Amino acid sequence: MKALAAVLACLLAGAAAAQGARPPAEAVDAFHAALRNKDTAGALSLLDRGLVVYEFGAVDSTVEAYAFRHLPFDMDLAVATQWKLETRRVGGEGNERWVLSTYRVMGMQSDGTPIDQTTLETAILRRSGGQFRIVHLHWSTSDAGFQARTQGQRSTPAAR
Numbered sequence: 826m827k828a829l830a831a832v833l834a835c836l837l838a839g840a841a842a843a844q845g846a847r848p849p850a851e852a853v854d855a856f857h858a859a860l861r862n863k864d865t866a867g868a869l870s871l872l873d874r875g876l877v878v879y880e881f882g883a884v885d886s887t888v889e890a891y892a893f894r895h896l897p898f899d900m901d902l903a904v905a906t907q908w909k910l911e912t913r914r915v916g917g918e919g920n921e922r923w924v925l926s927t928y929r930v931m932g933m934q935s936d937g938t939p940i941d942q943t944t945l946e947t948a949i950l951r952r953s954g955g956q957f958r959i960v961h962l963h964w965s966t967s968d969a970g971f972q973a974r975t976q977g978q979r980s981t982p983a984a985r
Contacts, residue, residue: 827859849922849950849957850915856948856959858975860903868896873951874958906932906940920952928965 847855852871859867871890876888879897885891912927926946933939949961 847957848957850924852950852957853924853926853948853961857903857908860900861903863900865896871959873953873958875960878962880962881966901935905934906930913961922950922957924948924950942966
């Protein structure tokens with residue numbers, strides 16, 4: 826486990842140097858771009874070590890848990906869908922900021938089920954080492970069918 830933590834720390838530190846200073850909303854957009862590009866190191870570089878993710882009823886309480894349980898699924902979903910930003914509000918001050926976004930998500934799940942829904946996203950960011958990194962993500966949708974399908978896919982090791 827210590828070796829795993831060291832690898833994650835190296836990925837986070839190494840890619841962070843390449844990201845340059847960016848406002849919180851741009852950090853959120855860069856995270857989505859990294860997901861679409863299946864860029865694990867890029868996605869991890871935008872996440873704070875204290876990350877907690879609430880995703881469609883599931884919780885990842887550490888960045889390591891998210892990296893190994895849900896990040897691969899989120900990348901697959903990002904590749905299979907288009908996320909159109911509909912609304913966004915940004916706030917906070919100092920080293921703590923928040924970005925509230927509403928997306929229209931359209932595409933196809935791996936089982937062929939169409940996706941056409943509104944997804945709500947709350948991102949809380951903290952300035953660390955001169956960069957804003959995501960410390961909390963919360964995704965939700967009112968589409969109960971999508972939520973049930975994603976829960977099943979994330980809990981099945983073969984789906985990864």
